[in-house]
Every structure is written in structure tokens, then in C-alpha cells.
Amino acid sequence: GTYDVDALGFNYRMSEVEAAVGLTQLDRLDAFQAARRANAEALHDGLQDLEGLTLFPLAHGPARSACYCVNAVLPRDGSVARDAVVDGLKRRGIGTSIHYPGPVPLFTYYSDKYGYRPGRFPVAEWLADQTISLPVGPHLADAGAARIVEAFRAAYAEGQAAARG
Structure with missing residues (x-):
């Protein structure tokens, strides 16, 4: 079914x-969080140069991301097809989420x-239409973030091609 909220709770x-x-x-919380941060930083480093891709910052002033996931936001103009990405x-074995x-x-609750x-x-x-959440958890193997970067870059190119038709 579709994710919706029809009552406040x-x-x-x-x-x-x-x-x-x-x-x-x-x-193990400190080690888990350090692994999440390292994986998130590796994803940021490997994806930040993709044309049109927006990544939420891992820090803003004194605020720091909890690094639950990395949200990759595709271009607003529809030049990359999210479903194709x-x-x-x-297909490359990378799990994603659409949060x-x-x-x-x-x-429903708010619109009503x-x-x-x-x-x-x-x-x-x-x-909501263009965000893909990527994993950063401590469960990733040592080369996990690099594998996600490689897979995302290839899938992003496929998404660009799909958007062009």
C-alpha cells in the first residue's frame, strides 16, 4: 500500500x-556511529561531483548529521529518472529506500x-519525488561505500538515459 498518515499519533x-x-x-554505539559517519563521508566524497545531484550536508554550523542514511536528491527538472536509478x-545489489x-x-491528516x-x-x-536514501550502516563491508558509489554512478547514468527516452 501507499504510505500515508490519516491520524496524528x-x-x-x-x-x-x-x-x-x-x-x-x-x-558499541560509538563504533557504530563512527562507521556510519565514515561511510556517509565516503558516499559524499564519491558522489558530490555528479551533475545535478544534491546531497544533504553532514554538518551545518554546530549541527551534525546522525548519518542514518545519505539522501541523494535527483535534479528537480526530471533529467534523471528515479525509478531507473x-x-x-x-540490479547491482544495493538496497535503497524511499523514505x-x-x-x-x-x-491525508494534514490535507484534511x-x-x-x-x-x-x-x-x-x-x-519526495526525487530523493533516494542510501545505506551507511556499520553492516557495510570495508569496501561497501566504494561499491555503493560505483553502483550509484552507473545507475545515475542509466537514470539520465531513461529520462531522455
């Missing part, structure tokens, strides 16, 4: 098993409550 549920696993991982990455398949203000309609949030719509 919170999801704080965590099972006892999840809590137990989380507690055992706290000792995602398919190209999948928000639509802009949050246009989810506030009357928000398409076109009112052009930046949010662009981000």
Missing part, C-alpha cells in the same frame, strides 16, 4: 526483545485538517 512501541538487543548494542542500484513517497503536508493541496509545497514535493 506516536509510535513508541518496543518489544522486550528489541529493548534487550538495544541494551547490548549500547556498548533505483532499479539500477537493485517519504509523498510530501508530509499532503498526507489544513486544506493543503499539491503545488503549495514545491520543495517538499521535489524532495
